[in-house]
Amino acid sequence: MKTGLFQPLALAIGLRYAGSRRSNRFVSFISLFSTFGIAIGVAALMVVISVMNGFEGQLKGRILGVIPHVVVTGAGERLVPPADLAAELATRPHVLAVAPMLATEGMLQSPGQLTGVSVQGIDPARWPAGDLLHQQMQDGALDTLVPGSYRIVLGQGIARNLAVSVGDQVRLILTEGSRYTPLGRVPAQRIFTVTGIFGVGADVDNQIALVNLSDAKRLLRLPADEVGGLRLWLDDAFAVDQVVASPLPEGLHWQDWRRERGELFQAVAMEKRMMGLMLVLIIAVATFNILSALVMVVSDKEGEVAILRTMGMTESAVVRIFMVLGASSGVIGAIAGGLVGLALTFGLNPLLDAIGLNLYMAAGGGGLPVIVEPLQVAIILLGAVLLSFSATLYPAFRAARVRPAQALRYE
Known part of the structure; x- marks a missing residue:
């Protein structure tokens, strides 16, 4: 009707x-x-x-812009990646860039303070230009991490705790690279010059210090071709499930940001x-x-x-x-x-x-x-x-x- x-x-x-x-x-x-x-x-x-x-x-x-989205690791603590692995990973969906990295724990000492840090060995030449760290540098630059120069970039929270600024020197102490001497076991240590300070406004500012990958390997006495893993940058950190679902060559494994920050x-x-x-x-x-x-x-x-x-x-x-x-x-x-x-x-x-x-x-x-x-x-x-x-x-x-x-x- x-x-x-x-x-x-x-x-x-x-x-x-x-x-x-x-x-x-x-x-x-x-x-x-x-x-x-x-x-x-x-x-x-x-x-x-x-x-x-x-x-x-x-x-x-802020947080996932600093910590790795996905890391390809080996069965042990270190990895010698195949020559074509990084190029193959870069072609996978959601992957923006791939670069070798090395992560370890250590202590930073200034003339009056001492604090624990998470040390990342990176290759600035392979770091994405549009990455958050490039945008959030408060002082200095990431490109100052030249191989053999023993320079370090700190989060602003670490720099504040140590009362240091760009140009100051700090002592980096790594227990992982310790060696035995007649006086006992001595941790690996080296004087580094602060050449950059970043601040993303999150707790990672109080935790992360960046050094050149080759300097980190020298300090840990690692072979030149050995790294901690291959770091992957994704266009969306929440697309990690789609990335880690794809197979890897035998002996390699996925690690992603949910291991550290998933509960948050x-x-x-x-x-x-x-x-x-x-x-x-x-x-x-x-x-x-x-x-x-x-x-x-x-x-x-x-x-x-x-x-x-x-x-x-x-x-x-x-x-x-x-x-x-x-x-x-x-x-x-x-x-x-x-x-x-x-x-x-x-x-x-x-x-x-x-x-x-x-x-x-x-x-x-x-x-x-x-x-x-x-x-x-x-x-x-x-x-x-x-x-x-x-x-x-x-x-x-x-x-x-x-x-x-x-x-x-x-x-």
Whole structure:
């Protein structure tokens, strides 16, 4: 059946009911309240998820920009890579660059301080030019790590603890390269000159020191062709599963960032899911309001439904009328909440500054990090609409079961 406006009859009647003033103002209030509830829930969910995405992206960029994404190692502590292995790994999906590296633990000593560090031996010539460390150098440069010069680049936390700056000298002590002497076992040690300081704003600033790969091998007394492993840079650190799923030549093994930092990112992901779940409950409560309001509307419209049934309207058409009526609140609420949520998300830092609540910026940050993912926005809006539709099912089927003879008996 069609109306004069070429709309399906159920849609036309449902929208007319939604736009008309109801005789029962309490029902109108509940309907309006449910629309506002869905809008508030959608907006809050979008803002919180976007901020959590921002924090996750910040951690991903700062921490995973310094520690290796993936390392190919051998069965032992050291590896003599085949000549063509690095070139073959560079052709695999998601791999941006491949370079040899050497990792060990040691101590750094300045004239007045001593601190433990994680030492990485690197080859600056094969280090990607767009890597985070090149962008986050506070002083000096990574290219100063020339073979045989015994220079070192420190995280700003280490430099602060040792009270050193570019040009100062520190003593690097490595127990792994120790040797036996008449006086006992003596650790490998060497004076290094600080030629660079980096700062990424994460705990790695207090942990990592970089030296040239050849200098590290000399200090550890390793053969020239032996390295700790081949380091792989990925275009997305979270694509590590796809990389490590591919086979390697016999005797070689994958190691990835999850070995050291997996628990941190799992905790962040869990927190994001729990916050999302709590805010989804706000939307769920609003959909219950739709259900209660629609039940009262069905009771109020029994006479009209009975007349429509006597005129030949089917039960399925009656169901669609009340589904349109109930879902209209969810659709309007989801659209309004989505628009408000996007406005709040993109204007969050200026808004917090205006009301004096930007504590993150006051603590030295650059404002709350925000990342809006279109797929998440679409899922939130679609989920709100589907919850609204689900809330209309019971009242709509109840309306379809109205018996015309009983409803019109006293009309």
